[in-house]
Amino acid sequence: MRDLVRHKPIGAILLGVALLAGCTAERQAEPSPTAPPPASTTPAAPAAGTARVTVEVDADLAGAPFDAPREAMVPQGWTLSVWARTPRPRLAAWTPDGDLLVSVPSAGRVLRFEPRGDGPPDESVLLDGLDEPHGLAFDGSTLYVAESDQVDAYRYAAGAATEPRTVAGGLPDDRSPDLRGAYAHALKSVAVGPDGAVYFSIGSTGNISAQDRSADPPRATVMRVPPGGGRAEPFATGVRNGTGLAVAPDGAVWTANNGRDNVAYPEPGPSYGQVIPEYVNDNPPEQIARLTPGRELGWPYCNNVDGPADLPFVRDVQTNPDGALLDCAALPPVEQSMGAHSAPLGLSFVDGELPAPFQRGALVGVHGSWNRQPPRAPEVSFYPWQDGTLGGQQTLVGGFQTDDGTRWGRPVAAVVGPDGAVYITDDAADAIYRLAPG
Numbered sequence: 551m552r553d554l555v556r557h558k559p560i561g562a563i564l565l566g567v568a569l570l571a572g573c574t575a576e577r578q579a580e581p582s583p584t585a586p587p588p589a590s591t592t593p594a595a596p597a598a599g600t601a602r603v604t605v606e607v608d609a610d611l612a613g614a615p616f617d618a619p620r621e622a623m624v625p626q627g628w629t630l631s632v633w634a635r636t637p638r639p640r641l642a643a644w645t646p647d648g649d650l651l652v653s654v655p656s657a658g659r660v661l662r663f664e665p666r667g668d669g670p671p672d673e674s675v676l677l678d679g680l681d682e683p684h685g686l687a688f689d690g691s692t693l694y695v696a697e698s699d700q701v702d703a704y705r706y707a708a709g710a711a712t713e714p715r716t717v718a719g720g721l722p723d724d725r726s727p728d729l730r731g732a733y734a735h736a737l738k739s740v741a742v743g744p745d746g747a748v749y750f751s752i753g754s755t756g757n758i759s760a761q762d763r764s765a766d767p768p769r770a771t772v773m774r775v776p777p778g779g780g781r782a783e784p785f786a787t788g789v790r791n792g793t794g795l796a797v798a799p800d801g802a803v804w805t806a807n808n809g810r811d812n813v814a815y816p817e818p819g820p821s822y823g824q825v826i827p828e829y830v831n832d833n834p835p836e837q838i839a840r841l842t843p844g845r846e847l848g849w850p851y852c853n854n855v856d857g858p859a860d861l862p863f864v865r866d867v868q869t870n871p872d873g874a875l876l877d878c879a880a881l882p883p884v885e886q887s888m889g890a891h892s893a894p895l896g897l898s899f900v901d902g903e904l905p906a907p908f909q910r911g912a913l914v915g916v917h918g919s920w921n922r923q924p925p926r927a928p929e930v931s932f933y934p935w936q937d938g939t940l941g942g943q944q945t946l947v948g949g950f951q952t953d954d955g956t957r958w959g960r961p962v963a964a965v966v967g968p969d970g971a972v973y974i975t976d977d978a979a980d981a982i983y984r985l986a987p988g
Contacts (some may be wrong), residue, residue, distance in 0.1 A: 896963020
């Protein structure tokens with residue numbers, strides 16, 4: 551464990567902020583009179599038998615945004631309560647002995663929450679002084695932590711993480727000399743396959759930074775370290791920001807991937823090649839994809855169209871206008887999706903821990919859009935596991951966004967606990983929720 555947080559140079563931070571701000575404020579073309587109509591999208595269907603409930607919160611946890619009553623949509627008979635409050639919680643994993651670990655990249659910490667019956671959990675710092683720790687995964691008593699610049703393994707026992715060793719080092723982040731702070735997706739996620747192979751994401755540095763594909767190590771990838779250790783190699787490419795990374799009940803690795811912004815209109819006609827807000831609002835869909843060795847998810851040369859399942863690819867007319875850089879039509883279709891700019895983050899799988907109809911499937915923390923009007927709403931989505939793949943998106947927990955587009959919360963990740971409840975991190979409300987079946 552490192553004792554001190556390595557502070558980033560102020561210049562690098564300011565440069566990164568400026569570049570991100572520039573990306574956020576990227577000018578979109580005004581709609582032309584011949585612009586295509588908005589693409590039809592189907593929002594996530596609410597889970598069967600949903601009900602609006604008031605979020606339960608103890609008085610000592612009732613600071614903003616819970617200083618006013620908050621309502622959420624949950625399955626009929628289920629309850630949603632504020633289980634803990636902590637600043638900026640992100641991804642989460644349960645320990646073998648029943649504690650919840652939560653990463654806090656902004657503080658360089660991994661926190662441990664020890665349940666205490668019906669009361670708030672005991673909170674302690676498991677690891678400190680890390681570089682933006684994000685992804686967490688267990689393989690037996692081994693804890694894997696994905697920092698922005700490396701993936702480490704720890705021996706976990708009796709509420710302590712010891713004997714750190716680096717599984718993959720020298721990873722690019724916003725302190726890499728060649729990037730000079732210009733890194734939009736520095737946070738990394740980690741998962742462990744049934745054979746002990748370690749998978750981790752390396753996000754793209756920007757929206758359409760094609761040079762990421764030829765970098766060393768390549769960015770916009772999911773990397774694989776073989777069982778027992780060794781050199782990390784690309785497992786899947788063209789993965790713009792595969793923050794959601796998890797292993798399915800059949801042992802396959804899946805990613806929930808954030809697609810690009812400000813994609814140009816690809817169809818022949820007067821609007822070809824223009825960036826039209828009506829089209830950008832709903833394109834390209836966010837990918838929920840099963841990864842296999844050598845899987846190519848297209849970024850930044852190909853984008854998905856149609857949906858929500860078995861999505862084909864078309865060439866990106868800004869980066870791959872003649873299709874010479876990547877044959878998009880030859881890529882296998884993507885298994886599942888959610889609406890453009892939904893910003894899926896945490897991904898986990900359920901395998902028998904929840905009651906029907908949620909016994910098996912995927913839980914996805916949907917952060918919600920920053921650049922869409924009206925905004926794509928935050929939620930926790932459920933995708934049922936069907937015949938070795940994922941069925942359509944359903945809203946498991948919604949209601950974080952009001953009718954005028956303002957929000958009181960933004961879920962990041964959802965994981966099932968040993969008590970059969972779902973625990974949800976929210977880095978906007980600084981909260982961890984407990985969603986309990988009825």
